[in-house]
Amino acid sequence: MSVFTRTDVTAVKFYKNYVLAGIGSTVNLFHKTSTKLLQRLSGLYGQKIYGFVPSQYGDKIFVFGGKQFTVVSLSDPEQSNEGTDLLCRLFEPVVCDDWLHSAVWINKDVIALLTAHNVVQKWDIKAGTLTSQHASKDNSILYSGLLLKLEEDVLVMAGTVFSEVIIHKCGAERPLHHLKGHKGVIFSISCEPSRNIIVTTSDDRSVRIWGPDNEPTHPGTTVEYWKDTNIVCKHEVYGHLARVMRSCITNDLIISVGEDSAICYWDYEGKLLKKALTHQNGCIWSVDSDNTTLVTGGGDCGVILHPLTIATDYSYNEIIDVGVASPKKVIFTARKNLLVMDENVLVYYDFISKVKSTHKLNHDSTYKLLSISSCKQLIAIADMTGKLDVFLEKCKDDAFILNIIDTKLQLGKILSMHWAGNRHLVFCSDDGNVSVLASNNATVEIVARFVLPFCKERWLTASAIDSGSKYFVLGDRCGNIHIFVKEQKDPVKSFSKVHGRYGPTSINIVNNDIITTGRDGTIMYFTIQGDGIKRLSAKDLAFEWVEKFLDKDQNLVCGFQERVFVVYNIKDNCKVIETPCGGGHRSWDAVRYFEKVNEKYEECIKFVYLKDAAINITTFQLSKITSTNLVHGSHAKEINCLKALKLNDDAVYISGGEDTTLRISSVDAVNFKDEVAFKHLSSIRTLKTHAIDDNRFLIMSAGGRAQICIKDVQILKENGTIRVKSEELVDHFIRGTDKERKGNQTWRNCSIDFDPEMRIMDLDLLKYKDDFVIFAGCSDSHLRVFSYKNKSKKLELINESKYHNTCILKTKIITILNKTTLITCTTRGDVTMWDISDVINCNFEPFFSTKTNKSGINALATANLPENQLLVATGGDDNSIHIILLEIPDQDYLGSMIMLNSWQSSNFHSSQITGLCLVGNYMLSSSIDQRVTLLSWSVKERNIVCEFVSQTSTDVADVQGMDLLEFNGDSITVCVFGKGMEVINVPTNQE
Known part of the structure; x- marks a missing residue:
């Protein structure tokens, strides 16, 4: 029984106020407004759902996929009892003799189906019988198709493998039209006869818009409409970078989705109105619209609602004239009003009253620094000679600013000025001298002095102070972060080159966490622990220039991707806003606020920037452009490794995959959500965890490069929400030019192995005193042993074996006869045992080796037996499961190990074995053939007895492995992972 499924979403459909999503073989029903999952229903058996066709004759919905179909009914919630299911499957799935591409209701009991060999079948749903079938004369294999109900019969649009769409009436001898022009196979066909539009998509990356070359005289539901019109290609458009998978037509738009994770919004004339990237770079498999909202299902297992106003009402643009001919700086204040500064004047502009006030700046230097406090009420202006003006914006009543400080500082040549919080101004002058000033009535006083460590560009780019006014966190132009306390001139802690050569762009201190952003595309996280500050982790974003956060929760961050202004949602891993402005080298500012619109408070973002000496303001209403997750996306490619953890009543999944991300995800009764994601340089092949205490773990991951x-x-x-805090301890490359291998050596003394293609296929770890020993099986046939020191946080290679002459696929540490043993498996089917009881001083040679499988071993499981015996199960590329029984006659000598018996079978799977679990007297196996097999095993008189118990299918394609979650005697719960993941409960009692 499937507990929950996360895999490609291959079908989505709006129906009344609901959204239907086909996730694997299950039908998922969501409420459109509340986005709540209402029900999950098993639709088909072992086949992915590819289409929903609601009936116009009642509340029935036709569900099909692969060679199967069924019908579900949807009850009215107002007429149903509370707690009862809304969806009900009316009959068991029917298996056809061919793949199904499209369906249409003929009447309340009859439905027509289009198969992959261009055959139209008509089924009586009530009787469950095939009443007729009509084969087309063009017996081409179809990649797509569409059926349209006519007044008298059915119209067939067949998307062929030879790049054309054939339109014919069901059962007719000759086709009505041949739509030619695509240079690849046809992936989808959409049609709206009432609007005279046909849209086709193809793997040639194009979208073609077809229509009649003259105004039709007959309705689109008649045969005469299709006989009398000449259909031509009106527009051929390109907006995708890869294959275009699906399209849909709304009242005003044509929408196409593709393999490049892009949604393209076109008008009927073929003009691209908007292009949005979504689903975390995964393929978008399905799309539907109800003319106000778009729903998409993707390869990242996500289901997302998009407002269609993203294409038609994206933003409101205006140019403000405040009477300044050549503005130099623009910035928003606390009241969302605008400050504009030129060489001699500061202008305050009130957006509500459209009134401006001008303040003369009496400065000797034309180069001025402008900085605003965290609360945005205090504005400081200083020049390089030390002339300082501080203005205060009034919070209540009429909006205006007041000059509260006008003084001359004696600090030397001022190179930078920043606010630290709302009270302290931080100045940096010659030779890295830092002065911290605070207000004292109408003047200022110096409260602290610091000196920056020497670097090439010795001035500040950002500053912050903690709530207790103990720590000053300063970032310099070379990308270093320095921690100062008031009593000391030198930093108590420095983090070298945290950000790129432009330095950090912002520093935020929230509770005891320090968060910095930079123009190197990263967000860095630090924490204050006791009297020290520790670097935790980094988050890489999809754009280089990361400037600052717009909200107090540090979730919306803004910056620039070349000439485009970007607002990014960190939790949902998606861009909220993209608008071209020319880039961030000009003066600009952005602010987030709430505004009352139509008796409802709407979240808005206002963006101001200078371009061609004009003040441009763009306003975004987020409800019109922000997408909503019905199902949160996760890995967009295959999951290679997964570990499930149980924390009290919560399940947490740690997974790594081909998309180079390591993700920690939480699951509650309904939702699956990535809490945090870490990047590797290449694919992640393996991971292991070690519990430090109840809620703290070491996670070791490895893979490509x-x-x-x-x-x-x-x-x-905390408060029902899972929160993940992480510290990156080691990022080590065995090969390559990484800084960690090179250390402090110069390039003359550093030897580098330029072969980065070696992959770590599997690893396991052993607690050794206060440290850890890590065993890594590598693709270059080497077994490498590393020591990880807890105190120094260093990883060192301490041993290496070249015993194997082929790629090592599996490593596993077990204990037998109170001795620690390592098992390695290779691509040649070898199983090798190593004694690692004293790994630091051992000779590191294997004591036993045997060959089980004919080729690579992908899965390994062991069980300790009485009488010095060990059971080892392997599964591999030869589609077979092998079990060997080993014994150690001499308990003091592991080298006396012998094989007593073996068992093997290739009858249970038709493809590679990728996962094995030994639980009690049961064994579970998983395979790429998407089957999970339960076997029972026993040892009788030194012979292995293994018998088939049951088999179930999984909706996860390309299965890479399986992890055991729970065994309670009556059932075994496992998580199968590959292209997605699925938790399956397998009963052991089959009576």
Whole structure:
């Protein structure tokens, strides 16, 4: 029984006030307004759902996919009892003799189906019988198709493998039209006869818009309409970078989605109105619209609602004239009004009253620094000679600013000025001298002095102060972060080159967490612990220039991707706003606020920037442009490794995959959500966890580019919400030009192995005193042993074996006869045992080796038996499961190990075995053939007995492995992972 499924969303459909989503073989029903999952229903058996066709004759919905179909009914919630299911499957799935592409209701009991060989079948749903079928003369294999109900019969649009669409009436001898022009197979066909539009998409990356070359005289539901019109290609448009998978037609728009994770919004004339990237770079498999909202299902397992106003009402643009001929700086205040500064004047502009006030700046230097406090009420203006003006914006009544401080500072040549909080101004002058000033009535006083460590560009780019006014956190132009306390001139802690050569752009201190942004595309996280500050982790974003956060929750961050202004949602991993402005090198500012619109408070973002000496303001109403997740997306590619953890009543999944991300995800009764994601340089092949305490773990992950990462992760639950705190301990490359291998050596003394293609296929870890020993099986046939020191946080290679002459696929540490043993498996089917009881001083040679499978071993499981015996199960590329029974006659000598018996079978799977679990007297196996098999095993008189118990299917394609979650005697719960993941409960009692 499937507990929950996360895989490609291959079908979505709006129906009344609901959204239907086909996730694997299950039908998921969501409420459109509340976005709540109402029900999950098993639709088909082992086939992905590819279409929903609601009936116009009642509350029935036709569901099909692969070679199967069924019908579900949807009850009216007002007429149903509370707690009863709304969806009900009316009959078991019917299996056809061919793949199904399209369906249409003929009447309340009859439905027509289009198969992959261009055959139209008509089924009596009530009787469950095939009443007729009509084969087309063009017996081409179809990649797509569409059926339209006519007044008298059915119209067929067949998307062929030879790049054309054939339109014919069901059962007719000759086709009505041949739509030619695509240079690849046809992936989808959409049609709206009432609007005279046909849209086709193809793997040639094009979208073609077809229509009659003259105004039709007959309705689109008649055969005469299609006989009398000449259909031509009106527009051929390109907006996608890869294959275009689906399209849909709304009242005003044509929408196409593709393999490049892009949604393109076109008007009927073929003009691209908007292009949005979504689903975390995964393919978008399905799309539908109800003329106000768009729903998409993607390869990242996500289901997303998009408002159609994103294409028609994206933003409101205006140019403000405040009477300044050549503005130099623009900035928003606390009341969302605008400050404009030129060489001699500061202008305050009130957006509500449209009134401006002008303040003369009596400065000797034309170069001025402008900075605004965290609360945005205090504005400081200083020149390089030390002339300082501070203005205060009035909070209540009429809006205006007041000059509260006008003084001359004696600090030397001022290079930078920043606010630290709402009270302290931080100046940096010659030779890295930093002065912190605070107000004292109408003047200022110096409260602290610091000196920046020497660097090439010795001035500040950002500053902050903690709530207790103990720590000053300063960032310099070379990308370093320095921690100062008031009593000391030198930093108590420095983090070298945290950000790029432009330095940090903002520093925020929230509670005891320090968050910095930079123009190197990263957000860095630090924490204050006791008397020290520790670097935790980094988050890489999809754009280089990361400037600042717009909200107090540090979720919306803004910046620039070349000439485009970007607002990014960190939790949902998506861009909220993209608007061209020319880039961030000009003066600009952005503010987030709430405004009352039509008796409802709407979240808005206002963006101001200078371009061609004009003040441009763009306003975004987020409800019109922000997408909503019905199902949160996760990995967009295959999951290679997964570990499930149980924290009290919560399940947490740690997974790594081909999309180069390591994700920690939480699951409650309904929702699956990524809490945090970490990046590797290449694919992640393996991960292991080690519990430090109840909610703290070490996570070791490795994979491509010979990269090993170690993280200290703490998982907390606060007010019903799971929160993940992580510290990156090690990011080590066995090969390559990484800085960690090179260390402090110069390039002359550093030897580099330029072969970054070696991959770490599997690893396991052993607690050794206060440290850890890590065993890594590598693709270059080497077994490498690393020591991880807890105190120094260093990873060192301490041993290496070249015993294997082929790629090592699996490593596993077990204990037998109180001795620690390592098992390795290779691509040649070898199983090898190593004694690692004293790994630091051992000779590191295997004591036993045997060959089980004919080729690579992908899965390994073991069980300790009485009488010095060990059971080892392997599964591999030869589609077979092998079990060997081993014994150690001499308990003091592991080298006396012998094989007593073996068992093997290739009858249970038709493809590679990728996962094995030994639980009690049961064994579970998973395979790429999407089957999970339960076997029972026993050892009788030194012979292995293994018998088939049951088999179930999984909706996860390209299965890469399986992890055991729970065994309670009556059932075994496992998580199967590959292209997605599925938790399956397998009963052990089959009576």
